[in-house]
Amino acid sequence: MGDVFLQLDGIKKSFGGVHALKGVDLEVRLGEVHCLAGENGCGKSTLIKVISGVHDATEGTIIIEGKKINKLTPIDAIKMGIQVIYQDFAIFPNLTVAENIAMNQALMTGAKRMDWKKARILAKEAMERIGVNIDPDVLVERLSVANKQIVAICRAIMNDAKLVILDEPTTALTAKEVERLNEIIINLKNKNIAVVIVNHKLDEIYQIAEKLTVLRNGKNVAHGLIEEFDRQRFIKCLTGREIEEALYRPEESKEEILRVEHYTKKGAFEDISFNLHKGDVLGITGLLGSGRGEIGDALFGLAPAESGTVLLNEKKIMIKSVQDAVKHKIAYVPEDRLTQGLFLERSIEDNTIAASVKKYFNQFKLDHAAMLETTKMWIQKIGCVASSPQAPINTLSGGNAQKVVIAKWLNTEPDLIILNGPTVGVDIGAKADIHKILHELASQGVGVIIISDDLSEIIHNCNKVIVLQNGRIVAKESSKDLDEAKLSALLSSEINKRGGH
Template identity: 65%
Template sequence: MSEVFLKVTGIKKSFGGVKALKGVDLTIHKGEVLCMAGENGCGKSTLIKVISGAHNADEGDIYIDGKTFKSLTPMEAIRMGIQVIYQDFSVFPNITVAENIALNNELNSGRKIVNWKEVRTIAQKAMDKIGAKIPLDVLVERLSVANKQMVAICRALLNDAKLIIMDEPTTALTAKEVAKLFEIIRMLQSQGIAVLIVNHKLDEVYDIAQTLSILRNGENVAEGPIGEFDRARFVKAMTGRDIEDVFYRPQAKEKKILEVQNLERTGEFSDVSFTLCEGDVLGITGLLGSGRGEIGEALFGMAPPTGGKIILDGEEIKIKSVSDAMKHNIGYVPEDRLTEGLFLEIPIGTNTVAASIKSYLKGGRIDYKGMKESMWEWIKKLSIAAPSPEPPIKTLSGGNQQKVVLAKWLNTNPRILILNGPTVGVDIGSKSDIHKILHGLAEDGVGVIIISDDLPELIQNCNKIVIMRGGKLTASMDAEDLDETKLAALLSEQA
């Protein structure tokens, strides 16, 4: 094993009496790719902030490349070669690629006038180092998620990074983009740069990591070479319980709930037709830009269709707005729960009833007692890890936040529930819980539509899968006739 670059021992950190870290240890060697895994709320983010100087530990030691620290400032961490690339990449959308990569370097030079030719030269050299090919003068806001990530990596390398920490780096990437990112990580590794990846996608962890460190409830529960962890041990260590892959096959009834005929939205998709029966779990998939997400937005009235027919229970309906969709008992769980699905500053309980306030109006007054009972009912029914309905929703982990979004729509008694990326950024345990909730809905006769590029999720939970490409529905298959390899091949053929 190569020389140790980072070692933290006995790290403890509390927030207002809540113990986020309870004596955590972590060691990373030069040129090592280590995956840190754990369920949402286990302490991963807190540990990263301690390592990067954003938080001071209450107790413990930090050893970096021969020096020992009780605490760090962010600038000290950067000078020691530690760079963190968060999920939002912390890039500036309104300036160019070259400026995002090289301006810090210019600022640190102390010059009073920016040498723009030098900015471009520095940025190009950083991109050449990882084989990135992005126009230097394009505004970052116009880049794909993958290219924004490349910009963040280039900037990290300019700061003489010796350890790059990536927080959930593959959440919004396609399979091809993930493969490209992993090529770059291996290139960094060959240059002696250590990489710490926070990830809980098992197939990706096994593909890229040499070592694994698992946290649960703020404590180390398992660590070692990745080869020592089969799937069962990995999942058990993360969740504290045995979770098996369940291939759920919905038993759809003959009664049609929804018929979509030649649906279109100008410039986004056209000629899309499918049927949804009681108890169906229909998967809609496709590459980014295929139109898969736009179909969900059209059915929910967020971006109404410009043509075609929507037939609900045998009668044609018009959906021109979200309120139209809600009148017809259609619910929608968006992909971005933070900006589209939740009110982050208000209480958990209020979020659960936000879409159904009118149902609590009695004689012109709100039935607060009934509303409160509903809040508690959903917290218990969906096993939301919350002490009460009172804390702000932002205090919950990602998986629990997603359960609250589900509760919000389940409280409307939906006839149809559309879910766009229902488990994006959600840990294994919460993902299993959410899938069980969807199975229960199907068994109760609700029509469920899952829009996702998570192929195992589709294979394991749907009875029908349709594939989109370039705004067109190009294939419709029974899930029983597919496995992950076949579905991936179908998507590749569409590329």
């Protein structure tokens, strides 16, 4: 590891009366991969914005390459070699790869016109430095999420980056793409660039990071080499509480809730058959494009199946629309809660009763008192942290917003609830709370299906698992016969069949 590049001492930041950072220390060395972890709302984002000059620290000292910095602006930070790659990557979808990579350098040099020939040369040089190859002339909007991220990294290193900060870089990536990203990070490290990864997934952190700093409630709670943290210590530091990660293994029941037979939708999935008994939490997993999400969409009537049979509580039902699914007491928590699951500008109360508003009409008038009581009940029951039932959804953390989506559908009293990526972008504490809710629902006789590519989530929280490849079921397993290595092998066999693509 190289010299100390960045040192923060006692950094505090307040917004009005809210203390976002309460005296944070951080040291980052050149050629080091350092993980900054913490639950939503712990102060990670504020700290990144202080480091990159977006926010001024209220108190504390910033030292960059041994020099105390009294005033740091975003342009100063970039000139000193600090680059932040946020989750949206801040790239231009209507420009080419080459134009995006060369854009910052053109701005820094004050160029009035884009030199396309030079832009292509710069882009190729940047890609060669981190060992990737993307067509420099393709529009960025046509790239996968992983390749958009690579474009953002290439742009960062074109500005002589000495510190690259990646904010939740693996949220939308597949396991294979995470491996590729890790290779790129190692290339950056080998070029003596410091890398800070904002992440709270311990399995991913162990693969790449050398040091770990954990924030909670705006304060440092732990710092050290990654090998000093086992899973239990990490979770305790992150959440401030002991979280049991016991495997979900219910008693077997003969009471069948759901049976799906020969379910088919051409181009998405074919001949899908499975059943679900009382107490079961069924996991459906597979790589991107395997058809896993399309099955959830079909069962909720978003993109109905073309043939096959569905029996819910031993009664044959037809699902040709969302209205059919809701009528048959099927609930669906979609993968993209921000655009499909919530009204972000509206209150927790409005969102909680949105799918069951008919219940609250009393002589053609809404019973607002009953709606408020219901919302308060769900806030308490699901452990949602909020200032009031009237708080807008967009003021909540990701985990609390996800809990509201689940509460919205539980308020319809479903017989079957399907959750697509139920804990994507959710921190460990909220994740444990959501899983506990699902296990309780299953034990009460509600059918629960979790669709996920998070292998740990599937193994720990589902007692039955089906694996999809190219729209077909290739394995049906009891999770007592599975571990992550075996499940990963079942998924990767698809890659082998495709010739490694």
